[in-house]
Amino acid sequence: MSAKLLLIDDSEEIQALVGLFLEKEGYQVIRARNGREGLRKLAHERPDLILLDIMMPEVDGWETCRQVREISNVPIIMLTAKGQERDIVRGLEMGADDYVTKPFDLAELRARIRALLRRATEMSPEDSQPKLFDDGYLRVDLERRLVTVEGKGVDLTPTEYRLLAALVQQAGRVIPHRQLLKQVWGPEYGDEVHYLKLYVRYLRQKLEKDPSHPYYILTEWGVGYRFRDFPGRD
Template identity: 50%
Template sequence: MNLELEGYQVFEATNGQEALDQVRLRLPDLVVMDVMMPQMDGFEALRALRKFSSVPVVLLTVKADERDVIHGLELGADDYIAKPFSPGVLLSRIKAVLRRAEAPSQAPLSRELRVDDRLTINFDRHEVWKDGQRVQLRPTEFRLLYHLASNPGVVMTHETLLSRVWGPEYRDASHYVRLYINYLRQKLEDDPASPRYILTERGVGYRFADLSNRA
């Protein structure tokens, strides 16, 4: 499809190295990258890209295996689309990724949640502090944490989290939730395998622990 007809300014690259050079030169709002590229494949290019840029990335590939999808997301992709796909699907995913990048959360102003003596979430400034240290979260990670922590003690289904954090286009992509829950646990929990804050409700979804009444 011609994205320029949709109002986007587009710059092209023919291989992975050229894509990295274009990102450095053009500073784009979003990168759409094919995994199968000469000289440097999309996975390698994404790994190199994340060393100097946090620009949103959508990966395109003929590999539809969930392990490949998870690998791409773990490297820092914001979305992963398997071929073949319709032009409408690509456009909707691009718009969804840009929306998430532009609006990290829907939090009300000047709101801070003191979870316990160790963890504080400032929804206004999009900051998370644990043991006096700032925890660096990517926009999607913060959006997911916002929807969980804003509803302590409430079970959030996979479908609800996908719709609120990623958009209705992702209602069947439950692996996105699992992966980003793991990211949050790695950053917030002392023991991610035995979490204190983000709890699993098996077969249903996740729940942010309500610690307000604990000593």
């Protein structure tokens, strides 16, 4: 069965151009003209991925993204005419997985959709990899997908969780930037180091006692990142 995509955009041109292109690529495309309609169709259609415009009337893309993340981990790609970093960062902070700046190349959009769908359906890590990190302050339980700090649950976006899982599974080892990017975002993202730096910052803010002096997620300058080794193995 083909993947179901929810396209939320108030532009008739985008609805026609992108919707027709994706249907020709074999996807089932559900259309919504604004965030409010998109949220209704999310509940009824249960799409595999959302394409979400930012600048819309009534409920804009940022607020729509926030509300989607309250009820679903469905992958989200933001479609925006705004290319400034602060707008991209805001979308990612709301829980979006990726963004494409208008005007965009349809082949690039197709590649990003494929990467996110593939990532969402990948198998879980091998049984030989570590499943639990617990040093009394931070607990990362990959088996149960639970993260706590001092016993309190930590709310992570799907991308934040994938990045943390990738680091924990190789705790104590230096993981190069490109390897992390390809593992967490997909093979098309090997050079997108700004993605990685942004999400490492998010994780540090949520997990570290002092994000400016990280204890768990350590920077190996010019190379990549290393998660502190498991208790007793340091």
